[in-house]
Amino acid sequence: MKICAITAKRFRTLEDFSLHFSDGYCAISGRNNAGKSSIISIIQHFLDNSETYRYSPYREQVSYASDATQWAQDAPIELSINIKVSSKDDAELFFFVGKFSSINLPEEGTNVEFVQTWHKDLKEELTCRVQGHDVDNQTAREIQKKLKSSSNLIVHNSTKSSRSIFYASSGYAEVLETNFSSEDRKRIAEAQTRYQNSVKKAAKQHKEELDKLLGRLSEKVQVELSSIGGGPSSKFPLAIKLTDKRVGVSLNNWGAGTQNRTRILISVLEAIRMRSSVSEEYRTTPVFVVEEPESFLHPSAQAEFGQMLNSIAEELDLQIIATTHSPYMLNQSNPSANYLLERKASRGTPKETAIVPTGGDNWMLPFADNLGIVPKEFSDWSTLFGTHAAKVILVEGDIDKEYFEHISDNYPEIYDIPSDVEIVKYEGKDALKNTSILQFMINKFSKVFITFDLDSKRELENALGRIGLEEDVDYCPVGIDEPGSDCIEGLLPPSVKQKVFAEQYEAVAALSSGDTSARKSARSRIKQALLREFKAQSFSKTEMLKFRDLFRKIGKSFK
Numbered sequence: 001m002k003i004c005a006i007t008a009k010r011f012r013t014l015e016d017f018s019l020h021f022s023d024g025y026c027a028i029s030g031r032n033n034a035g036k037s038s039i040i041s042i043i044q045h046f047l048d049n050s051e052t053y054r055y056s057p058y059r060e061q062v063s064y065a066s067d068a069t070q071w072a073q074d075a076p077i078e079l080s081i082n083i084k085v086s087s088k089d090d091a092e093l094f095f096f097v098g099k100f101s102s103i104n105l106p107e108e109g110t111n112v113e114f115v116q117t118w119h120k121d122l123k124e125e126l127t128c129r130v131q132g133h134d135v136d137n138q139t140a141r142e143i144q145k146k147l148k149s150s151s152n153l154i155v156h157n158s159t160k161s162s163r164s165i166f167y168a169s170s171g172y173a174e175v176l177e178t179n180f181s182s183e184d185r186k187r188i189a190e191a192q193t194r195y196q197n198s199v200k201k202a203a204k205q206h207k208e209e210l211d212k213l214l215g216r217l218s219e220k221v222q223v224e225l226s227s228i229g230g231g232p233s234s235k236f237p238l239a240i241k242l243t244d245k246r247v248g249v250s251l252n253n254w255g256a257g258t259q260n261r262t263r264i265l266i267s268v269l270e271a272i273r274m275r276s277s278v279s280e281e282y283r284t285t286p287v288f289v290v291e292e293p294e295s296f297l298h299p300s301a302q303a304e305f306g307q308m309l310n311s312i313a314e315e316l317d318l319q320i321i322a323t324t325h326s327p328y329m330l331n332q333s334n335p336s337a338n339y340l341l342e343r344k345a346s347r348g349t350p351k352e353t354a355i356v357p358t359g360g361d362n363w364m365l366p367f368a369d370n371l372g373i374v375p376k377e378f379s380d381w382s383t384l385f386g387t388h389a390a391k392v393i394l395v396e397g398d399i400d401k402e403y404f405e406h407i408s409d410n411y412p413e414i415y416d417i418p419s420d421v422e423i424v425k426y427e428g429k430d431a432l433k434n435t436s437i438l439q440f441m442i443n444k445f446s447k448v449f450i451t452f453d454l455d456s457k458r459e460l461e462n463a464l465g466r467i468g469l470e471e472d473v474d475y476c477p478v479g480i481d482e483p484g485s486d487c488i489e490g491l492l493p494p495s496v497k498q499k500v501f502a503e504q505y506e507a508v509a510a511l512s513s514g515d516t517s518a519r520k521s522a523r524s525r526i527k528q529a530l531l532r533e534f535k536a537q538s539f540s541k542t543e544m545l546k547f548r549d550l551f552r553k554i555g556k557s558f559k
Helices: 036-047 091-101 137-149 182-190 192-202 204-214 256-276 299-316 360-371 375-385 398-410 429-433 435-442 454-466 494-503 505-510 516-536 545-557
Strands: 002-011 014-020 025-030 077-086 109-118 124-130 153-157 164-167 171-174 222-227 238-243 248-250 287-291 320-324 338-346 349-356 391-396 421-426 447-453 475-478
Touching: 002 036, 014 036, 025 036, 025 299, 025 360, 036 077, 036 109, 036 137, 036 153, 036 287, 036 320, 077 091, 091 109, 091 137, 109 137, 124 137, 153 256, 204 256, 256 287, 256 299, 299 320, 299 435, 338 360, 349 360, 360 375, 360 435, 375 421, 375 429, 375 435, 391 398, 398 421, 398 516, 429 435, 429 447, 429 454, 435 454, 447 454, 447 545, 454 475, 475 545, 494 505, 494 516, 505 516
Parallel strands: 025 320, 025 338, 153 287, 287 320, 391 421, 391 447, 447 475
Antiparallel strands: 002 014, 002 077, 014 349, 077 109, 109 124, 164 171, 222 238, 238 248, 338 349
Protein backbone atom coordinates (compact mmCIF):
# COMPACT_ATOMS: atom_id res chain seq x y z
CA MET A 1 0.00 0.00 0.00
CA LYS A 2 1.12 3.53 -0.68
CA ILE A 3 -0.20 6.86 0.59
CA CYS A 4 -0.75 9.16 -2.38
CA ALA A 5 -1.92 12.30 -0.59
CA ILE A 6 -3.49 13.80 2.52
CA THR A 7 -5.45 17.01 2.95
CA ALA A 8 -6.50 18.92 6.05
CA LYS A 9 -8.78 21.85 6.68
CA ARG A 10 -8.84 23.59 10.03
CA PHE A 11 -6.87 20.84 11.79
CA ARG A 12 -4.45 22.33 14.30
CA THR A 13 -2.10 24.55 12.24
CA LEU A 14 -3.14 22.88 8.97
CA GLU A 15 -5.77 25.41 7.97
CA ASP A 16 -5.97 24.54 4.27
CA PHE A 17 -3.27 22.03 3.57
CA SER A 18 -2.50 19.25 1.09
CA LEU A 19 0.55 17.04 0.63
CA HIS A 20 1.24 14.58 -2.20
CA PHE A 21 3.69 11.81 -1.32
CA SER A 22 6.34 10.07 -3.37
CA ASP A 23 6.10 6.27 -3.58
CA GLY A 24 9.48 5.57 -1.95
CA TYR A 25 11.40 7.41 0.76
CA CYS A 26 9.74 10.69 1.76
CA ALA A 27 11.23 13.16 4.24
CA ILE A 28 9.23 15.90 5.96
CA SER A 29 11.26 18.62 7.63
CA GLY A 30 10.69 22.02 9.19
CA ARG A 31 11.24 23.94 12.38
CA ASN A 32 9.66 22.85 15.66
CA ASN A 33 5.85 23.22 15.68
CA ALA A 34 5.77 23.54 11.89
CA GLY A 35 3.15 20.78 11.59
CA LYS A 36 5.12 17.56 11.06
CA SER A 37 3.42 15.71 13.93
CA SER A 38 -0.01 16.79 12.67
CA ILE A 39 0.68 15.08 9.35
CA ILE A 40 1.61 11.86 11.13
CA SER A 41 -1.54 12.13 13.25
CA ILE A 42 -3.69 12.28 10.11
CA ILE A 43 -2.01 9.17 8.70
CA GLN A 44 -2.44 7.35 12.00
CA HIS A 45 -6.08 8.38 12.26
CA PHE A 46 -6.99 6.70 8.98
CA LEU A 47 -4.62 3.72 9.00
CA ASP A 48 -3.63 2.87 12.58
CA ASN A 49 -5.61 0.55 14.81
CA SER A 50 -3.54 1.03 17.96
CA GLU A 51 -6.12 -0.27 20.37
CA THR A 52 -5.72 -3.78 18.93
CA TYR A 53 -1.98 -3.85 19.55
CA ARG A 54 -0.61 -4.64 22.94
CA TYR A 55 2.72 -2.93 22.28
CA SER A 56 1.68 0.09 20.18
CA PRO A 57 2.20 3.66 21.45
CA TYR A 58 -0.81 5.48 22.84
CA ARG A 59 -2.55 7.54 20.19
CA GLU A 60 -5.23 10.16 20.78
CA GLN A 61 -8.35 10.31 18.62
CA VAL A 62 -9.23 13.42 16.63
CA SER A 63 -11.33 15.79 18.72
CA TYR A 64 -12.97 19.02 17.60
CA ALA A 65 -12.40 20.59 21.00
CA SER A 66 -8.64 20.01 21.00
CA ASP A 67 -7.76 19.85 17.29
CA ALA A 68 -9.78 22.60 15.57
CA THR A 69 -7.69 25.49 14.26
CA GLN A 70 -7.85 28.14 16.96
CA TRP A 71 -8.40 31.10 14.67
CA ALA A 72 -11.12 29.40 12.59
CA GLN A 73 -14.72 30.55 13.14
CA ASP A 74 -16.43 27.37 14.35
CA ALA A 75 -15.90 25.75 10.94
CA PRO A 76 -15.67 21.94 10.77
CA ILE A 77 -12.42 19.96 10.70
CA GLU A 78 -12.01 18.05 7.44
CA LEU A 79 -9.31 15.42 6.87
CA SER A 80 -8.75 13.17 3.89
CA ILE A 81 -6.34 10.48 2.75
CA ASN A 82 -5.87 8.96 -0.69
CA ILE A 83 -4.20 5.55 -0.79
CA LYS A 84 -3.16 3.22 -3.58
CA VAL A 85 -3.93 -0.47 -2.99
CA SER A 86 -2.01 -2.99 -5.09
CA SER A 87 -3.71 -6.17 -6.28
CA LYS A 88 -0.42 -8.03 -5.82
CA ASP A 89 1.16 -6.56 -2.68
CA ASP A 90 -2.12 -5.84 -0.83
CA ALA A 91 -4.15 -8.76 -2.18
CA GLU A 92 -6.44 -9.28 0.81
CA LEU A 93 -7.39 -5.60 1.12
CA PHE A 94 -7.75 -5.25 -2.66
CA PHE A 95 -10.13 -8.22 -2.77
CA PHE A 96 -12.15 -6.89 0.17
CA VAL A 97 -12.54 -3.39 -1.32
CA GLY A 98 -13.66 -4.78 -4.65
CA LYS A 99 -16.04 -7.31 -3.12
CA PHE A 100 -17.62 -4.97 -0.59
CA SER A 101 -17.98 -1.95 -2.90
CA SER A 102 -19.23 -4.04 -5.85
CA ILE A 103 -16.94 -1.99 -8.10
CA ASN A 104 -15.01 -3.70 -10.89
CA LEU A 105 -11.44 -2.74 -10.00
CA PRO A 106 -8.55 -2.57 -12.51
CA GLU A 107 -6.18 -5.52 -12.25
CA GLU A 108 -3.12 -3.41 -11.39
CA GLY A 109 -4.70 -1.82 -8.30
CA THR A 110 -7.06 0.88 -7.13
CA ASN A 111 -7.24 4.21 -5.31
CA VAL A 112 -9.31 4.59 -2.15
CA GLU A 113 -10.03 8.03 -0.73
CA PHE A 114 -11.55 8.79 2.67
CA VAL A 115 -12.88 12.18 3.74
CA GLN A 116 -13.92 12.64 7.37
CA THR A 117 -15.50 15.73 8.92
CA TRP A 118 -15.93 16.76 12.57
CA HIS A 119 -18.40 19.52 13.52
CA LYS A 120 -18.47 21.64 16.63
CA ASP A 121 -21.73 19.97 17.71
CA LEU A 122 -19.80 16.64 17.74
CA LYS A 123 -21.45 15.39 14.56
CA GLU A 124 -19.09 13.31 12.39
CA GLU A 125 -19.33 12.37 8.70
CA LEU A 126 -17.32 9.87 6.65
CA THR A 127 -17.32 9.50 2.89
CA CYS A 128 -15.33 7.14 0.71
CA ARG A 129 -14.52 6.97 -2.98
CA VAL A 130 -13.19 3.80 -4.61
CA GLN A 131 -11.65 4.16 -8.05
CA GLY A 132 -13.43 7.52 -8.36
CA HIS A 133 -16.87 6.13 -7.36
CA ASP A 134 -18.73 7.15 -4.20
CA VAL A 135 -19.82 4.30 -1.91
CA ASP A 136 -22.58 4.38 0.68
CA ASN A 137 -21.90 5.22 4.32
CA GLN A 138 -22.10 1.63 5.60
CA THR A 139 -19.67 0.45 2.94
CA ALA A 140 -17.34 3.34 3.77
CA ARG A 141 -17.32 2.33 7.46
CA GLU A 142 -16.64 -1.31 6.66
CA ILE A 143 -13.76 -0.48 4.31
CA GLN A 144 -12.32 1.85 6.96
CA LYS A 145 -12.51 -0.93 9.58
CA LYS A 146 -10.80 -3.37 7.22
CA LEU A 147 -8.13 -0.83 6.37
CA LYS A 148 -7.33 -0.25 10.04
CA SER A 149 -7.36 -3.93 10.96
CA SER A 150 -5.06 -5.01 8.12
CA SER A 151 -1.80 -3.86 9.75
CA ASN A 152 -1.17 -1.36 6.97
CA LEU A 153 0.87 1.04 9.09
CA ILE A 154 3.97 0.73 11.24
CA VAL A 155 4.93 3.85 13.21
CA HIS A 156 8.24 4.32 15.00
CA ASN A 157 8.75 7.40 17.17
CA SER A 158 12.46 7.68 17.95
CA THR A 159 11.84 9.85 21.00
CA LYS A 160 9.38 7.38 22.58
CA SER A 161 10.43 3.76 22.71
CA SER A 162 7.27 1.67 22.59
CA ARG A 163 8.98 -1.69 22.39
CA SER A 164 10.49 -2.04 25.85
CA ILE A 165 8.30 -4.20 28.09
CA PHE A 166 9.18 -5.04 31.70
CA TYR A 167 9.11 -8.70 32.68
CA ALA A 168 9.50 -9.48 36.38
CA SER A 169 11.78 -12.43 35.72
CA SER A 170 14.07 -10.85 33.18
CA GLY A 171 13.76 -7.06 33.39
CA TYR A 172 13.20 -4.94 30.28
CA ALA A 173 13.13 -6.62 26.88
CA GLU A 174 12.42 -5.50 23.36
CA VAL A 175 9.24 -6.57 21.63
CA LEU A 176 9.72 -7.87 18.10
CA GLU A 177 6.48 -8.29 16.17
CA THR A 178 7.51 -11.62 14.70
CA ASN A 179 4.46 -12.27 12.47
CA PHE A 180 5.22 -16.00 12.40
CA SER A 181 3.67 -18.02 9.65
CA SER A 182 0.56 -20.08 10.42
CA GLU A 183 2.68 -23.22 10.33
CA ASP A 184 5.04 -21.80 12.97
CA ARG A 185 2.13 -20.77 15.19
CA LYS A 186 0.50 -24.19 14.93
CA ARG A 187 3.72 -25.96 15.81
CA ILE A 188 4.23 -23.72 18.85
CA ALA A 189 0.61 -24.21 20.01
CA GLU A 190 0.86 -27.99 19.70
CA ALA A 191 4.17 -28.25 21.52
CA GLN A 192 3.92 -26.14 24.65
CA THR A 193 6.51 -28.29 26.38
CA ARG A 194 8.99 -27.39 23.66
CA TYR A 195 7.96 -23.74 23.66
CA GLN A 196 11.40 -22.16 24.00
CA ASN A 197 12.99 -24.25 21.26
CA SER A 198 10.04 -23.80 18.91
CA VAL A 199 10.09 -20.01 19.23
CA LYS A 200 13.83 -19.96 18.74
CA LYS A 201 13.52 -22.05 15.60
CA ALA A 202 10.70 -19.92 14.22
CA ALA A 203 12.70 -16.75 14.96
CA LYS A 204 15.76 -17.97 13.07
CA GLN A 205 14.79 -16.18 9.88
CA HIS A 206 14.19 -12.98 11.84
CA LYS A 207 17.70 -13.18 13.21
CA GLU A 208 19.15 -13.76 9.74
CA GLU A 209 17.17 -10.91 8.18
CA LEU A 210 17.96 -8.48 11.00
CA ASP A 211 21.65 -9.48 10.80
CA LYS A 212 21.51 -8.71 7.08
CA LEU A 213 20.08 -5.23 7.67
CA LEU A 214 22.61 -4.46 10.42
CA GLY A 215 25.37 -5.75 8.14
CA ARG A 216 24.79 -2.82 5.80
CA LEU A 217 26.13 -0.47 8.46
CA SER A 218 29.82 0.23 8.98
CA GLU A 219 29.52 -0.61 12.70
CA LYS A 220 29.50 -4.41 12.48
CA VAL A 221 27.23 -6.09 15.00
CA GLN A 222 25.02 -9.16 14.97
CA VAL A 223 21.75 -9.91 16.73
CA GLU A 224 20.72 -12.66 19.12
CA LEU A 225 17.03 -13.39 19.83
CA SER A 226 15.59 -15.40 22.70
CA SER A 227 12.05 -16.01 23.97
CA ILE A 228 10.99 -14.54 27.31
CA GLY A 229 7.36 -15.64 27.44
CA GLY A 230 4.10 -15.94 25.61
CA GLY A 231 2.36 -13.33 23.52
CA PRO A 232 -1.10 -12.79 22.02
CA SER A 233 -1.94 -14.38 18.66
CA SER A 234 1.06 -14.10 16.31
CA LYS A 235 3.10 -11.75 18.48
CA PHE A 236 5.85 -13.16 20.68
CA PRO A 237 8.07 -10.92 22.81
CA LEU A 238 11.72 -11.66 22.13
CA ALA A 239 14.72 -10.43 24.08
CA ILE A 240 17.28 -8.83 21.77
CA LYS A 241 21.04 -8.73 22.22
CA LEU A 242 23.62 -7.14 19.95
CA THR A 243 27.07 -8.67 19.73
CA ASP A 244 30.28 -7.58 18.05
CA LYS A 245 31.64 -11.17 18.26
CA ARG A 246 33.50 -10.32 21.47
CA VAL A 247 30.67 -9.59 23.84
CA GLY A 248 26.89 -9.82 23.72
CA VAL A 249 24.99 -6.97 25.36
CA SER A 250 21.26 -6.44 25.79
CA LEU A 251 20.00 -3.77 23.41
CA ASN A 252 18.99 -1.55 26.35
CA ASN A 253 22.64 -1.36 27.42
CA TRP A 254 23.99 -0.08 24.09
CA GLY A 255 24.23 3.64 23.30
CA ALA A 256 21.00 5.53 22.62
CA GLY A 257 21.87 5.95 18.92
CA THR A 258 22.50 2.23 18.41
CA GLN A 259 19.31 1.39 20.30
CA ASN A 260 17.21 3.73 18.19
CA ARG A 261 18.73 2.65 14.88
CA THR A 262 18.28 -1.04 15.72
CA ARG A 263 14.64 -0.52 16.76
CA ILE A 264 13.97 1.26 13.47
CA LEU A 265 15.47 -1.65 11.55
CA ILE A 266 13.35 -4.05 13.59
CA SER A 267 10.30 -2.06 12.47
CA VAL A 268 11.51 -2.20 8.86
CA LEU A 269 11.90 -5.95 9.26
CA GLU A 270 8.31 -6.15 10.48
CA ALA A 271 7.14 -4.41 7.32
CA ILE A 272 9.15 -6.83 5.20
CA ARG A 273 7.85 -9.87 7.10
CA MET A 274 4.25 -8.70 6.91
CA ARG A 275 4.53 -8.81 3.14
CA SER A 276 6.54 -12.01 2.84
CA SER A 277 5.50 -14.29 5.70
CA VAL A 278 1.95 -14.99 4.51
CA SER A 279 0.54 -16.56 1.38
CA GLU A 280 -0.09 -14.28 -1.58
CA GLU A 281 -3.86 -14.01 -1.10
CA TYR A 282 -3.37 -12.60 2.44
CA ARG A 283 -0.45 -10.33 1.62
CA THR A 284 -0.24 -6.74 2.80
CA THR A 285 2.51 -4.15 2.36
CA PRO A 286 2.44 -1.58 5.17
CA VAL A 287 3.56 2.02 5.07
CA PHE A 288 6.44 2.65 7.49
CA VAL A 289 6.43 6.00 9.33
CA VAL A 290 9.49 6.95 11.40
CA GLU A 291 9.77 10.13 13.44
CA GLU A 292 13.24 11.65 13.88
CA PRO A 293 15.33 8.63 12.80
CA GLU A 294 18.49 10.68 13.38
CA SER A 295 17.94 10.79 17.14
CA PHE A 296 21.12 10.22 19.18
CA LEU A 297 23.26 9.48 16.10
CA HIS A 298 26.53 11.18 15.17
CA PRO A 299 26.31 13.11 11.85
CA SER A 300 28.43 10.52 10.01
CA ALA A 301 26.14 7.75 11.30
CA GLN A 302 23.10 9.82 10.31
CA ALA A 303 24.48 10.08 6.77
CA GLU A 304 25.00 6.32 6.52
CA PHE A 305 21.60 5.52 8.05
CA GLY A 306 19.78 8.03 5.84
CA GLN A 307 21.29 6.46 2.72
CA MET A 308 20.35 3.03 4.02
CA LEU A 309 16.69 3.94 4.54
CA ASN A 310 16.63 5.51 1.06
CA SER A 311 18.01 2.34 -0.53
CA ILE A 312 15.75 -0.01 1.49
CA ALA A 313 12.67 1.89 0.32
CA GLU A 314 13.83 1.63 -3.29
CA GLU A 315 14.98 -1.99 -3.19
CA LEU A 316 11.90 -3.32 -1.39
CA ASP A 317 9.34 -1.00 -3.01
CA LEU A 318 8.38 0.14 0.48
CA GLN A 319 7.00 3.59 1.26
CA ILE A 320 8.92 5.12 4.17
CA ILE A 321 7.77 8.49 5.51
CA ALA A 322 10.22 10.20 7.87
CA THR A 323 9.98 13.42 9.85
CA THR A 324 13.39 14.89 10.52
CA HIS A 325 15.54 17.83 11.55
CA SER A 326 18.64 16.36 9.89
CA PRO A 327 19.90 17.13 6.37
CA TYR A 328 21.36 13.62 6.28
CA MET A 329 17.89 12.06 6.57
CA LEU A 330 16.52 13.90 3.55
CA ASN A 331 16.12 12.09 0.23
CA GLN A 332 19.34 12.88 -1.63
CA SER A 333 18.71 10.75 -4.70
CA ASN A 334 15.25 12.24 -5.31
CA PRO A 335 15.08 15.75 -3.76
CA SER A 336 11.50 16.15 -4.99
CA ALA A 337 10.49 13.68 -2.24
CA ASN A 338 11.57 16.19 0.44
CA TYR A 339 8.86 18.40 1.93
CA LEU A 340 9.73 21.55 3.86
CA LEU A 341 7.09 22.99 6.19
CA GLU A 342 6.93 26.51 7.56
CA ARG A 343 4.48 28.51 9.64
CA LYS A 344 3.17 31.66 8.03
CA ALA A 345 2.99 34.67 10.31
CA SER A 346 0.35 37.33 10.79
CA ARG A 347 1.43 40.44 12.70
CA GLY A 348 4.37 38.52 14.10
CA THR A 349 2.26 35.58 15.31
CA PRO A 350 2.82 32.12 13.72
CA LYS A 351 -0.33 30.83 12.08
CA GLU A 352 -1.07 28.24 9.38
CA THR A 353 1.38 25.64 8.08
CA ALA A 354 2.44 25.87 4.45
CA ILE A 355 4.67 23.79 2.20
CA VAL A 356 7.70 25.64 0.88
CA PRO A 357 8.01 25.03 -2.90
CA THR A 358 11.11 22.89 -3.46
CA GLY A 359 10.82 22.09 -7.16
CA GLY A 360 13.38 22.96 -9.83
CA ASP A 361 16.20 25.18 -8.58
CA ASN A 362 14.70 25.22 -5.07
CA TRP A 363 15.60 21.56 -4.45
CA MET A 364 18.23 22.64 -1.91
CA LEU A 365 15.88 24.54 0.42
CA PRO A 366 15.23 21.63 2.86
CA PHE A 367 18.96 20.91 3.06
CA ALA A 368 19.83 24.56 3.64
CA ASP A 369 17.11 24.93 6.27
CA ASN A 370 18.36 21.92 8.23
CA LEU A 371 22.00 23.00 7.94
CA GLY A 372 21.18 26.59 8.84
CA ILE A 373 22.88 28.12 5.79
CA VAL A 374 21.95 30.37 2.87
CA PRO A 375 20.30 28.24 0.13
CA LYS A 376 22.28 29.72 -2.78
CA GLU A 377 25.48 28.32 -1.28
CA PHE A 378 24.30 24.87 -2.41
CA SER A 379 24.43 25.87 -6.09
CA ASP A 380 28.12 24.94 -6.36
CA TRP A 381 27.31 21.36 -5.32
CA SER A 382 24.30 20.47 -7.47
CA THR A 383 26.26 17.92 -9.53
CA LEU A 384 27.25 15.99 -6.44
CA PHE A 385 23.62 15.31 -5.52
CA GLY A 386 23.17 13.22 -8.63
CA THR A 387 26.12 11.02 -7.75
CA HIS A 388 25.42 7.53 -6.42
CA ALA A 389 28.96 6.19 -6.26
CA ALA A 390 30.37 5.35 -2.82
CA LYS A 391 33.80 6.85 -3.60
CA VAL A 392 34.45 10.14 -5.37
CA ILE A 393 37.20 12.55 -6.30
CA LEU A 394 36.13 16.19 -6.20
CA VAL A 395 37.79 18.32 -8.88
CA GLU A 396 37.52 22.05 -9.49
CA GLY A 397 35.22 22.50 -12.49
CA ASP A 398 34.64 21.02 -15.94
CA ILE A 399 38.18 21.40 -17.28
CA ASP A 400 39.80 19.47 -14.44
CA LYS A 401 37.16 16.76 -14.85
CA GLU A 402 37.96 16.48 -18.57
CA TYR A 403 41.68 16.03 -17.83
CA PHE A 404 40.96 13.21 -15.39
CA GLU A 405 38.56 11.45 -17.75
CA HIS A 406 40.79 11.83 -20.82
CA ILE A 407 43.80 10.39 -19.01
CA SER A 408 41.69 7.55 -17.59
CA ASP A 409 40.54 6.60 -21.11
CA ASN A 410 43.84 7.10 -22.96
CA TYR A 411 46.61 6.52 -20.41
CA PRO A 412 45.31 3.73 -18.14
CA GLU A 413 48.88 2.71 -17.30
CA ILE A 414 49.38 5.91 -15.28
CA TYR A 415 45.80 6.38 -14.06
CA ASP A 416 46.34 4.58 -10.76
CA ILE A 417 42.82 5.15 -9.40
CA PRO A 418 40.30 2.32 -8.75
CA SER A 419 37.57 1.94 -11.37
CA ASP A 420 34.76 2.38 -8.82
CA VAL A 421 35.85 5.94 -7.99
CA GLU A 422 33.78 8.62 -9.72
CA ILE A 423 35.12 12.04 -10.76
CA VAL A 424 32.72 14.81 -9.70
CA LYS A 425 33.15 18.54 -10.19
CA TYR A 426 32.46 21.38 -7.81
CA GLU A 427 32.33 25.01 -8.89
CA GLY A 428 35.35 26.96 -7.69
CA LYS A 429 37.55 27.07 -4.61
CA ASP A 430 35.07 29.17 -2.62
CA ALA A 431 32.78 26.12 -2.41
CA LEU A 432 35.41 24.44 -0.21
CA LYS A 433 35.42 27.32 2.26
CA ASN A 434 31.88 26.57 3.41
CA THR A 435 32.85 23.75 5.73
CA SER A 436 29.25 23.08 6.85
CA ILE A 437 28.23 22.07 3.34
CA LEU A 438 31.57 20.39 2.64
CA GLN A 439 31.28 18.21 5.75
CA PHE A 440 27.71 17.32 4.79
CA MET A 441 28.84 16.36 1.28
CA ILE A 442 31.76 14.29 2.54
CA ASN A 443 29.46 12.32 4.85
CA LYS A 444 27.40 11.26 1.82
CA PHE A 445 30.19 8.95 0.67
CA SER A 446 32.41 6.23 2.09
CA LYS A 447 35.53 8.02 0.78
CA VAL A 448 36.14 11.45 -0.72
CA PHE A 449 39.37 12.94 -2.05
CA ILE A 450 39.48 16.65 -2.90
CA THR A 451 41.71 18.40 -5.42
CA PHE A 452 42.14 22.13 -5.98
CA ASP A 453 44.66 24.45 -7.64
CA LEU A 454 47.96 24.88 -5.83
CA ASP A 455 47.50 28.66 -5.80
CA SER A 456 44.54 28.16 -3.41
CA LYS A 457 46.40 26.07 -0.85
CA ARG A 458 47.05 28.85 1.64
CA GLU A 459 43.38 29.90 1.59
CA LEU A 460 41.99 26.39 1.97
CA GLU A 461 44.26 24.26 4.15
CA ASN A 462 43.13 25.83 7.45
CA ALA A 463 39.45 25.41 6.57
CA LEU A 464 39.96 21.78 5.54
CA GLY A 465 41.98 21.11 8.66
CA ARG A 466 39.15 22.37 10.88
CA ILE A 467 36.94 19.51 9.72
CA GLY A 468 39.69 16.94 10.18
CA LEU A 469 40.94 16.58 6.59
CA GLU A 470 44.62 15.78 6.02
CA GLU A 471 46.80 16.65 3.05
CA ASP A 472 47.60 13.67 0.77
CA VAL A 473 45.08 11.58 2.72
CA ASP A 474 41.88 13.54 2.04
CA TYR A 475 43.02 16.28 -0.33
CA CYS A 476 45.95 17.58 -2.34
CA PRO A 477 46.73 20.77 -4.28
CA VAL A 478 47.33 20.31 -8.01
CA GLY A 479 50.10 22.02 -9.96
CA ILE A 480 53.76 22.93 -9.52
CA ASP A 481 55.22 25.87 -7.64
CA GLU A 482 56.19 27.99 -10.64
CA PRO A 483 54.61 31.15 -12.07
CA GLY A 484 51.55 30.25 -14.18
CA SER A 485 51.85 26.54 -13.34
CA ASP A 486 50.14 26.36 -9.94
CA CYS A 487 47.09 24.59 -11.40
CA ILE A 488 46.38 21.39 -13.33
CA GLU A 489 47.83 22.91 -16.52
CA GLY A 490 51.19 23.04 -14.72
CA LEU A 491 51.37 19.24 -15.11
CA LEU A 492 51.16 19.37 -18.90
CA PRO A 493 54.14 18.39 -21.07
CA PRO A 494 56.18 21.51 -21.95
CA SER A 495 55.50 21.07 -25.68
CA VAL A 496 51.77 21.68 -25.14
CA LYS A 497 52.29 24.90 -23.22
CA GLN A 498 54.91 26.22 -25.65
CA LYS A 499 52.65 25.71 -28.67
CA VAL A 500 49.51 27.16 -27.08
CA PHE A 501 51.25 30.19 -25.56
CA ALA A 502 52.74 30.98 -28.97
CA GLU A 503 49.38 30.73 -30.70
CA GLN A 504 47.47 32.55 -27.95
CA TYR A 505 49.93 35.43 -27.57
CA GLU A 506 47.14 38.05 -27.41
CA ALA A 507 45.41 36.15 -24.57
CA VAL A 508 48.77 35.73 -22.81
CA ALA A 509 49.32 39.49 -23.02
CA ALA A 510 45.83 40.13 -21.64
CA LEU A 511 46.73 38.22 -18.46
CA SER A 512 48.61 41.32 -17.26
CA SER A 513 45.72 43.67 -18.08
CA GLY A 514 44.34 45.91 -15.36
CA ASP A 515 40.84 44.90 -16.43
CA THR A 516 39.69 42.02 -14.22
CA SER A 517 37.08 40.87 -16.74
CA ALA A 518 39.66 40.83 -19.55
CA ARG A 519 42.10 38.79 -17.44
CA LYS A 520 39.40 36.28 -16.57
CA SER A 521 38.32 35.89 -20.19
CA ALA A 522 41.94 35.48 -21.36
CA ARG A 523 42.65 32.86 -18.71
CA SER A 524 39.56 30.90 -19.77
CA ARG A 525 40.60 30.95 -23.46
CA ILE A 526 44.10 29.74 -22.63
CA LYS A 527 42.83 26.92 -20.41
CA GLN A 528 40.46 25.72 -23.13
CA ALA A 529 43.21 25.87 -25.75
CA LEU A 530 45.62 23.90 -23.54
CA LEU A 531 43.01 21.19 -22.99
CA ARG A 532 42.26 20.91 -26.72
CA GLU A 533 45.94 20.64 -27.58
CA PHE A 534 46.57 18.06 -24.87
CA LYS A 535 43.69 15.89 -26.11
CA ALA A 536 44.87 16.19 -29.72
CA GLN A 537 48.31 14.69 -29.05
CA SER A 538 49.75 11.47 -27.65
CA PHE A 539 52.52 11.50 -25.07
CA SER A 540 55.10 9.10 -23.71
CA LYS A 541 55.19 7.91 -20.09
CA THR A 542 58.16 10.20 -19.49
CA GLU A 543 56.18 13.24 -20.65
CA MET A 544 53.31 12.24 -18.36
CA LEU A 545 55.37 11.83 -15.18
CA LYS A 546 53.77 14.75 -13.34
CA PHE A 547 50.30 13.37 -13.97
CA ARG A 548 51.49 9.89 -12.96
CA ASP A 549 52.70 11.20 -9.59
CA LEU A 550 49.35 12.93 -8.98
CA PHE A 551 47.32 9.80 -9.73
CA ARG A 552 49.56 7.62 -7.60
CA LYS A 553 49.04 9.96 -4.67
CA ILE A 554 45.26 10.00 -5.13
CA GLY A 555 45.05 6.26 -5.80
CA LYS A 556 46.98 5.50 -2.61
CA SER A 557 44.30 7.24 -0.53
CA PHE A 558 41.66 4.79 -1.84
CA LYS A 559 43.66 1.67 -0.97
